[in-house]
Amino acid sequence: ILEFLHATQRAIGIGELAKGLNAPRSTTYTLVRELVGAGLLEMAGDGNRVYFGKKLYLYGMAYMRGNDLLRRGRQEVDTLSRETGETSELCMLQSGRYTIVHSSPGTRPFRISSATGLQIPLPWTASGRLLLA
Known part of the structure; x- marks a missing residue:
């Protein structure tokens, strides 16, 4: 269900x-x-x-707080976004799709906009194709 x-x-x-x-x-x-x-x-x-x-x-929020890999990953994504000015995302692979679990917006005028938690087929995006390579 x-x-x-x-x-x-x-x-x-x-x-x-x-x-x-x-x-x-x-x-x-x-x-x-x-x-x-x-x-x-x-x-x-x-x-x-x-x-x-x-x-x-x-339950999901407790998982996010308690998972050390996700906590450190979010910190790194935030740092990367701050240092580059680009939007950065932390994604997880699951069942041939990836899920954006954290997004940190950049400061530049051109930004990507993705919904956190959305599952996306790997071939649909550049980051997904990178994971397939």
């Missing part, structure tokens, strides 16, 4: 979720109800759609 929601990047109806997972509707409703009760999912919009809950954000 979490993977499917992450892939769709939007709140969806439970029926659509069940169909996308190729799972029985009743099972999907039961699992969603449990995840909502645990705070991992929240009902969205008119109450007929579901998306990530605040608790997942808090």
Whole structure:
């Protein structure tokens, strides 16, 4: 369920979720109800759609604070951006895609703009093609 929601990047109806997972509707409703009760999912919009809950954000923030590699990586990216004036990004590889986990804007007039947390296929960007080389 979490993977499917992450892939769709939007709140969806439970029926659509069940169909996308190729799972029985009743099972999907039961699992969603449990995840909502645990705070991992929240009902969205008119109450007929579901998306990530605040608790997942808090877990993610704790992960970011507690992961030494990410902490040091963010510091290096910020330093690189400050020293060069260019926008710099820290990316992680996962399942043939990369995810921008931190971005530090440059001071120059031309900047790139990427959403933190967005998964991007490797061939779509210059940095992705560099990782493939």
